[in-house]
Amino acid sequence: MGKISNQHLIEKLTAKYGEQISAISEPYGLLTFEATRTVISDLLAFLKNDEELKFNFLTDITAIHYPEKENALGVIYHLHSFYNNVRIRIKVFIPVSDPTIPTATVLWDGANWMERETFDFFGIQFIGHPDLRRILNVDDMTVFPMRREYPLEDPNRVDKKDYFFGR
Amino acid sequence: MSNFITEITPNRPVYTDNDPQGELTTLNLGPTHPATHGVFQNVLQMDGERIVSGVSTIGYIHRAFEKIAEHRPFYQITTLTDRLNYCSSPINNMGWHMTVEKLLDIKTPKRVDYMRVIVMELSRIADHLICNGILGVDTGAFSGFLYLMEEREHIYEIFEEVCGARLTTNIGRIGGFERDFNEITFQKIKKFIKNFPPILKEFEALFNRNRIFIERTSGVGAVSPEVAMSYSWSGPILRATGVDYDVRVNEPYASYQDFDFEIPVGTTGDVYDRFILRNEEMWQSLRIIEQALEKIEKEPKGVFHADVPEFYLPPKEQVYNNMEALIYHFKIVMGEVETPKTEVYHAVEGGNGELGFYLVNDGGRTPYRLHFRRPSFINYQMYAPMSSGMLLSDAIINMSSLNIIAGELDA
Numbered sequence: 001m002g003k004i005s006n007q008h009l010i011e012k013l014t015a016k017y018g019e020q021i022s023a024i025s026e027p028y029g030l031l032t033f034e035a036t037r038t039v040i041s042d043l044l045a046f047l048k049n050d051e052e053l054k055f056n057f058l059t060d061i062t063a064i065h066y067p068e069k070e071n072a073l074g075v076i077y078h079l080h081s082f083y084n085n086v087r088i089r090i091k092v093f094i095p096v097s098d099p100t101i102p103t104a105t106v107l108w109d110g111a112n113w114m115e116r117e118t119f120d121f122f123g124i125q126f127i128g129h130p131d132l133r134r135i136l137n138v139d140d141m142t143v144f145p146m147r148r149e150y151p152l153e154d155p156n157r158v159d160k161k162d163y164f165f166g167r
Numbered sequence: 168m169s170n171f172i173t174e175i176t177p178n179r180p181v182y183t184d185n186d187p188q189g190e191l192t193t194l195n196l197g198p199t200h201p202a203t204h205g206v207f208q209n210v211l212q213m214d215g216e217r218i219v220s221g222v223s224t225i226g227y228i229h230r231a232f233e234k235i236a237e238h239r240p241f242y243q244i245t246t247l248t249d250r251l252n253y254c255s256s257p258i259n260n261m262g263w264h265m266t267v268e269k270l271l272d273i274k275t276p277k278r279v280d281y282m283r284v285i286v287m288e289l290s291r292i293a294d295h296l297i298c299n300g301i302l303g304v305d306t307g308a309f310s311g312f313l314y315l316m317e318e319r320e321h322i323y324e325i326f327e328e329v330c331g332a333r334l335t336t337n338i339g340r341i342g343g344f345e346r347d348f349n350e351i352t353f354q355k356i357k358k359f360i361k362n363f364p365p366i367l368k369e370f371e372a373l374f375n376r377n378r379i380f381i382e383r384t385s386g387v388g389a390v391s392p393e394v395a396m397s398y399s400w401s402g403p404i405l406r407a408t409g410v411d412y413d414v415r416v417n418e419p420y421a422s423y424q425d426f427d428f429e430i431p432v433g434t435t436g437d438v439y440d441r442f443i444l445r446n447e448e449m450w451q452s453l454r455i456i457e458q459a460l461e462k463i464e465k466e467p468k469g470v471f472h473a474d475v476p477e478f479y480l481p482p483k484e485q486v487y488n489n490m491e492a493l494i495y496h497f498k499i500v501m502g503e504v505e506t507p508k509t510e511v512y513h514a515v516e517g518g519n520g521e522l523g524f525y526l527v528n529d530g531g532r533t534p535y536r537l538h539f540r541r542p543s544f545i546n547y548q549m550y551a552p553m554s555s556g557m558l559l560s561d562a563i564i565n566m567s568s569l570n571i572i573a574g575e576l577d578a
Contacts, residue, residue: 027509062538110399113548136226152238
């Protein structure tokens with residue numbers, strides 16, 4: 001679909017960032033890789049401003065929680081280059097004990113609410129965000145409900161236990 | 168004509184106390200206000216009729232869909248997507264089905280794709296009808312709305328014929344549709360595309376060159392393409408600024424590449440441009456539906472779903488009489504089908520922008536994580552900053568023309 005092949009993107013990014021980029025894969029043709037927290041600001045700015053790549057559109061910011069991993073919280077960026085019609089997905093994994101990451105609001109105004117939503121549900125602190133408050137949940141909520149340890153329903157409920165369904 | 172908004176003040180709450188003469192008024196616009204269609208709260212600082220600053224409060228109808236989705240099998244998530252943008256829920260349903268099909272590598276027959284295109288374009292028309300009709304009402308012209316609503320009713324009757332429901336449709340299944348379009352459906356669609364153009368023409372005649380309407384809307388909420396893209400706008404409001412981004416063309420799904428249609432773009436991105444653009448999109452949707460009806464004629468009859476027994480629920484009468492169907496029914500409902508452990512992002516062009524589904528699957532019965540990229544949520548964040556400096560009545564029609572749907576805003 002795009003004018004730039006994923007192979008070319010990988011070469012260009014590994015040449016610049018080397019070890020800082022890992023776990024490169026292409027699920028369903030969408031280039032996905034992990035980056036470290038130290039380079040993410042620089043990486044996003046590079047992707048946005050590079051003359052050839054021009055990932056000018058921030059599609060989405062969200063997060064994911066893998067409690068069993070050491071760096072349990074993952075922040076996931078979806079970028080889109082309108083010029084080349086290519087999408088890219090970047091993940092940054094950070095520990096629950098120190099859930100901080102630089103903000104992307106300096107690059108895209110639209111990152112503001114996306115980061116607020118991510119903070120609201122996963123408790124990720126975006127350093128440098130102009131107004132990091134809860135957005136969808138009530139202000140006096142103390143937990144971050146999309147983390148895996150918070151169950152959807154009342155945990156004392158027994159009628160929906162797996163063994164009733166042979167699982 | 169007012170100037171483009173090229174710089175926007177940071178989106179910060181401004182409950183200002185340093186107003187020495189006490190001339191600013193704090194106005195709570197919403198959460199339930201007759202002029203805002205849905206649950207929107209904006210706390211505005213007003214200097215007379217003019218808005219000095221504002222802050223949006225959202226989340227009044229937050230229903231934790233992403234959390235619920237982590238506990239539901241794929242086919243039950245469709246009902247959640249209904250309740251995002253409820254003005255065009257078939258697009259959401261189809262978008263979700265296509266996401267799962269992409270994950271499972273299911274190839275749908277062409278006839279299914281064309282049926283989907285018909286349903287999606289009909290709901291796009293319904294969505295734009297509501298938006299433009301209401302915009303007319305908010306500018307004080309009630310009659311256009313009354314002309315159009317009858318046509319929306321006809322679209323809902325088509326949906327009713329296809330799936331039995333009108334608003335929250337739960338239309339289609341993973342792999343295709345739950346049943347074939349019957350003869351009455353085709354008759355109703357044909358009747359609609361015959362009867363709708365004169366009515367849309369009449370609606371355009373009421374508004375397009377209407378001096379009162381033009382003076383009321385042109386120059387209101389004009390946005391430059393740079394700012395719009397920086398705010399991650401998508402859909403008609405982005406195209407009204409002059410950016411020709413449409414998911415149907417950039418990343419065709421459901422065989423949109425087989426169709427001949429145009430993507431209208433605006434120039435100034437103001438309320439008037441958005442209005443004209445939505446009207447034009449309705450004409451293009453009609454074109455697509457006509458082509459789809461022609462194409463369906465050439466496809467083998469009676470094909471309405473892909474041959475994927477592991478994911479497509481068998482008909483009920485077979486479940487009771489056929490061993491194989493019973494096994495598959497059991498496997499699907501109990502979630503014992505193997506699914507790939509991977510992640511997928513799929514986007515469709517919703518009624519008001521790029522509706523994306525980011526699905527992370529761990530091979531279990533339910534998604535490990537499902538995130539909806541909701542265009543209303545992302546488009547709405549510019550509303551408060553862009554309102555400052557506007558007249559209150561302009562801010563109202565600006566909100567109407569952004570086509571923000573509360574269900575999608577709050578998920």
